[in-house]
Amino acid sequence: MRILKILAALFIFIQPANAENIALIYGDTGQNLEMINPPGATFLNFASPLSIAGFRVIEPADRSAESMREAAQEVVQLLADDQVDRLVIVVLGPYASNNRESWVLGNDSAGAGSFSVNEKGIAINALSDLAAQAGGRAVILLAQGAEMAGLGFGLQSGLGEFSRAEGVTYITGGADQLVELTRNGLLEPGMSYADLAQTAPSGVEFSGFVTEDTGLMGAPDASPMPEYAASDGTIEQGFWQAVEAIGSKEGYEVYLERFPNGPNRAEARAGIERIKSEPSRAAREAEQNLRLSRNKRRQIQSDLTLLGFDPRGIDGLFGKDSRAAIKAWQLDRGFNPTGFMTGNQVTQLRGQALDRKAEQAEQERLQSEEAERQDENYWWQTGSSGNEDDLLDYLEKYPDGIYAQQANEMLDGYALERGEPPRAEQKAWDEAIEEDTIAGYQSFTGEYPDSQYRDDATTRINNLQQAQKHAQQVAEAKAQEQQVAGARFARKIVEQRLVKRGYNPGKVDGKFSPKTRQALRQFQSSRGLPVTGYVSRATMGKLMGL
Structure with a gap:
C-alpha cells in the first residue's frame, strides 16, 4: 500500500527539530484563462500528495508576478532561518526563453520581451539558486505549459535553457506525468533519483543531481522503520498528526496496526466508522480520482448551464452552487444525487449537452428559414410593386431584409429624379445635424465629398471652430482677470x-x-x-x- 510507505517515511523523519519539508507550487490558482496549461494536472494534484507526505505547501495568492515573488521570498526567509529540511518546487507553465535562460510567466506577461521579462515572471535560474540553498535535498519539477503568444523582442514561448545548480535534481515533462511521478516514487523512502529516473513515465526527463546513492526521502539503504513502543509519546503523536492530516480509512488502519494500544486508538476507530457511514465520501473520492482539470470542470459547468442547471458561474471551481446544479441534474437523469460526478456521468452530460446544442442549432435554422419566408412574402405584398410608398413600407419592417438593397436603390432613383441626395447620404446628413459636432461634419464630408450639403457642412465646421476658439479665449481672459x-x-x-x-x-x-x-x-x-x-x-x- 503506497499510503503505508508514505506514512512510514513520516514515521522515520518525525523528530523534534524545527526544520520543515517545504513545497513551493506555481500552479493554476488565479491564472488567466488563456495561460492555463492544456487540460491535465492542476495545483491540487501536486499539493495533495505533498501535503500527505508532510510537506508544507506554499502557493502564490494568484499568478501575478508580484504574488509569485512574494511566495518565493517566503521560502528565502525559511532557508535563511534554517527552517527547511527538504524543498520541492513545482512549476506549471507557460514559459518564455531565449538561448540562455528561461522564465515562468505571470498573468501580466503579454508582450514581455528581453528587457521586461524579469518584471513579468520568475527566472528558472533564480529558482535553481533558491533550491541550491536546501543543501542537496531539493527537486524542481517543471511541467510543460500552454503556448504563450505575443511575446516581445528576444523571447520565444516554451521552456528552454537554464542553469543547473549543484545538488539540485531537475525533472521535466507533462503535468500529468509529473503528478504520477510525485504520487508513485518521488515521495517513497529509499527511492534513489537514479532508480526513479529508470521507472519514470514516458516523456519525463531527469537532469542535474541524479544519483544511485540517495533520493528526496533518503538513501536506498536507509534502516527499516523501527518498532517503536506506544509509550514513545513524541513518535506516536507525530504519527497520529500525519494520519489525521490524511484523514483516510487506510491511514487510521495503519495507525491501529502500528499502535494497537495507542492513546488515539479510540479516535482512529471512530474515524474509520465515520468514513464508512459518510454516504458521499466514496462519490467524492471517485470524482477526485478522475483528476478533472480546471478546463474540464469549466466544460461541465458550461454543459450544466446549457441544460438549464445553473452553477452560478463558469470558473472551473466546484462550489456549493455547482454541487447543487450537479445534484439537480443527477436527480433529473435518475442518478443518485451525490453532487459529485462519475466518469460515466461526465460522458453522459457531455453527450446530452451536444444533443441540446444540435437541437438549438436546428431550431435556429428553422426560425431563420421562417423569417426569410415571411420577409419574402412581405416583399411580394409591398416592395415588388416598385411603388415608392410600398418600398418604404418594406424597409420600415425589414431594414436589413433580403430585398433591402434593391429597395434602397429603387428609392434612390426616385430621389435622383427629384434632385434629392440618395437615402443613405440624406440619413448621414440628418445624423450629422443632430450630432452637430466638428467631428460629425468632418466625417460626413469625408464620406460624401461631392454632397450637395458639403458647403453647409464646411460653414458649420468653421462656425463651431470659431465658437471653440472664442470659448477658449473667454476662459483664458477670465483666468487672467483674477490675476490683474x-x-x-x-x-x-x-x-x-x-x-x-x-x-x-x-x-x-x-x-x-x-x-x-x-x-x-x-x-x-x-x-x-x-x-x-x-x-x-x-x-x-x-x-x-x-
Missing part, C-alpha cells in the same frame, strides 16, 4: 479708464456689472482684442496706455 483685476481697487481703476476713454461701465464702484462687461467688449472690439468682456492682460495693457 481681482482686487476691488484694481477694478475701480479699470472702470475709471473705461470712462476716460468714452465708454459707460455703469457705476464706478469696483463691482463689474453687466454694463461693465458690455463696455469692456466695446473697448476690446475697438482695439482689435479678443472680445470676451473680461480683463485679460492685453486688455489691461491697452486700458493703461501701455
Whole structure:
C-alpha cells in the first residue's frame, strides 16, 4: 500500500527539530484563462500528495508576478532561518526563453520581451539558486505549459535553457506525468533519483543531481522503520498528526496496526466508522480520482448551464452552487444525487449537452428559414410593386431584409429624379445635424465629398471652430482677470479708464456689472482684442496706455 510507505517515511523523519519539508507550487490558482496549461494536472494534484507526505505547501495568492515573488521570498526567509529540511518546487507553465535562460510567466506577461521579462515572471535560474540553498535535498519539477503568444523582442514561448545548480535534481515533462511521478516514487523512502529516473513515465526527463546513492526521502539503504513502543509519546503523536492530516480509512488502519494500544486508538476507530457511514465520501473520492482539470470542470459547468442547471458561474471551481446544479441534474437523469460526478456521468452530460446544442442549432435554422419566408412574402405584398410608398413600407419592417438593397436603390432613383441626395447620404446628413459636432461634419464630408450639403457642412465646421476658439479665449481672459483685476481697487481703476476713454461701465464702484462687461467688449472690439468682456492682460495693457 503506497499510503503505508508514505506514512512510514513520516514515521522515520518525525523528530523534534524545527526544520520543515517545504513545497513551493506555481500552479493554476488565479491564472488567466488563456495561460492555463492544456487540460491535465492542476495545483491540487501536486499539493495533495505533498501535503500527505508532510510537506508544507506554499502557493502564490494568484499568478501575478508580484504574488509569485512574494511566495518565493517566503521560502528565502525559511532557508535563511534554517527552517527547511527538504524543498520541492513545482512549476506549471507557460514559459518564455531565449538561448540562455528561461522564465515562468505571470498573468501580466503579454508582450514581455528581453528587457521586461524579469518584471513579468520568475527566472528558472533564480529558482535553481533558491533550491541550491536546501543543501542537496531539493527537486524542481517543471511541467510543460500552454503556448504563450505575443511575446516581445528576444523571447520565444516554451521552456528552454537554464542553469543547473549543484545538488539540485531537475525533472521535466507533462503535468500529468509529473503528478504520477510525485504520487508513485518521488515521495517513497529509499527511492534513489537514479532508480526513479529508470521507472519514470514516458516523456519525463531527469537532469542535474541524479544519483544511485540517495533520493528526496533518503538513501536506498536507509534502516527499516523501527518498532517503536506506544509509550514513545513524541513518535506516536507525530504519527497520529500525519494520519489525521490524511484523514483516510487506510491511514487510521495503519495507525491501529502500528499502535494497537495507542492513546488515539479510540479516535482512529471512530474515524474509520465515520468514513464508512459518510454516504458521499466514496462519490467524492471517485470524482477526485478522475483528476478533472480546471478546463474540464469549466466544460461541465458550461454543459450544466446549457441544460438549464445553473452553477452560478463558469470558473472551473466546484462550489456549493455547482454541487447543487450537479445534484439537480443527477436527480433529473435518475442518478443518485451525490453532487459529485462519475466518469460515466461526465460522458453522459457531455453527450446530452451536444444533443441540446444540435437541437438549438436546428431550431435556429428553422426560425431563420421562417423569417426569410415571411420577409419574402412581405416583399411580394409591398416592395415588388416598385411603388415608392410600398418600398418604404418594406424597409420600415425589414431594414436589413433580403430585398433591402434593391429597395434602397429603387428609392434612390426616385430621389435622383427629384434632385434629392440618395437615402443613405440624406440619413448621414440628418445624423450629422443632430450630432452637430466638428467631428460629425468632418466625417460626413469625408464620406460624401461631392454632397450637395458639403458647403453647409464646411460653414458649420468653421462656425463651431470659431465658437471653440472664442470659448477658449473667454476662459483664458477670465483666468487672467483674477490675476490683474481681482482686487476691488484694481477694478475701480479699470472702470475709471473705461470712462476716460468714452465708454459707460455703469457705476464706478469696483463691482463689474453687466454694463461693465458690455463696455469692456466695446473697448476690446475697438482695439482689435479678443472680445470676451473680461480683463485679460492685453486688455489691461491697452486700458493703461501701455
